[in-house]
Amino acid sequence: MIYSLGVPLYANTAPLYHFLEANGWALRYGVPSELNRMVLSGEVGLSLVSSYFYLEHQEELGLLPDFSVAVLGRVYSVNLFHKGRLADLRRIALTTESATSVELLKLLLRERGVFPRYENREGGLELLEEYDGVLLIGDRAIRAYASLLDHLPETPHALPTRFGEVEVVDLSMLWFERTHLPFVFAVWAYRKETPPPQELVRALRRARRQGLRRLGEVAEAEARRLGLHPAWVEHYLWNFRYHLEEPDRLGLQAFAQGLGLTFSPSYYPG
Template sequence: MGYVLGLPRYANVSPLHHFLKPEGFQVRYAVPAELNRLLLSGEVGLSLVSSYFYLKHQEALGLLPDFSVAVLGRVYSVNLFHKGRLEDLKRIALTTESATSVALLKLLLKERGLEPTYERAEGELELLSAYDGVLLIGDRAIRAYAALLPKVPETPHTLPTRFGEVEVADLSTLWFQRTRLPFVFAVWAYRRENPPPKPLVQALREARREGLGRLREVAEAEAQRLGVHPALLQHYLWNFRYHLEEPDRLGLQAFAEALGLPFRPVYYPG
């Protein structure tokens, strides 16, 4: 078996792999929480993993130095859908797909002096009949938001965050208001004893270059897959930061510090 690459099937990572040519390696798709486990077990060699997972296990992991899935400001797909004020939330249903989003939500609410009850639950907005809030991420969050949206406005600056009694709290926006830094949701990581071959890293860089250069094409394909308006998907995708530049590294370090974790990355040398 060749080197195994781990990927989540989320629209926000599609520019990284839409044009990827898997020659000499295999691709395994799973949700972030599962990819975290597969990387630790050695079942995948290089994987997009949640930043929370990376920070917790960074002593064992290496990091590609120029890749990220990050946002400065609103992300649109890590959302707490809730009724009433944040201060009044008592029970929140949590996604089972991502540890980073859960850790970020708890951090942001705790800093406001809020400690509601958190429960893992499968479902989408129907959970609001039993909970005060529900945390959705990735494609589920995009579909849920799009379903509430009466129409796609001409400019994304007018995209609403309130729909009747349901309000949408974007966690990346709350992070930006707190830090004025990007939030890094995912990074490419590998076990240090099993670094990815150089041709694979080069293939990922080439796929990203192609994906960002042909973003409208990528967005239209993802919009069709999700059943949402392509203009909404295109804005969503061009909002991301995929290169782990210095502001992103500072954001990742700030997240580590907020969690009480060190930040000592070891970067892939190639």
């Protein structure tokens, strides 16, 4: 029987499974909202799930203790594209791919006393013709941002955040300015009663080591898929934290507290 492993087809998760050995398991792709549902229903045995979903379902889900998709500072792929000042936003179109980014946006704006009307919409930057702001995540956000650049700067520190009347707000950077902690976007989770095989967890650890050791190869493959410059994708992947270390756990706890939730994980024993 083939064991199903859920992964979002996003560039930022590729270092975790690009070099995963095929040995009795297979990848199932989906956006985070789909994968969240699939792991809870048992359609996949282990999946990367959004951190908000995990926090909501901790009683049912176990957690791999040393894996994450997190960032300290800019993430480049969870962006609010907007016109005018943040304080003046009235209508925002939201991605339907992940609840974590939506809840993070609402938390950050709420703390600023900003309470726009939120509407779930499929689309990209063209939605700015109708809305004051558009929240995009993952590959769609990267492509949208890259489409605004007229050249690739020598250093990422020179990447602009304003393009005419459109401003790009990186939610992970707003989180860092608020907390000085990483923001955890995703974790590996499974139903507590059906933990993943230890061989799979070991294979994932080996795949991650290879992915980080050979990050340039991963970046080139993802750049081809996305139609972007490999240097841009490699810098993007450099930013990520994939080990759920103590600062990441503190960041996840701070996110839980901001939402009125707790962080009481049940870790995989192996």
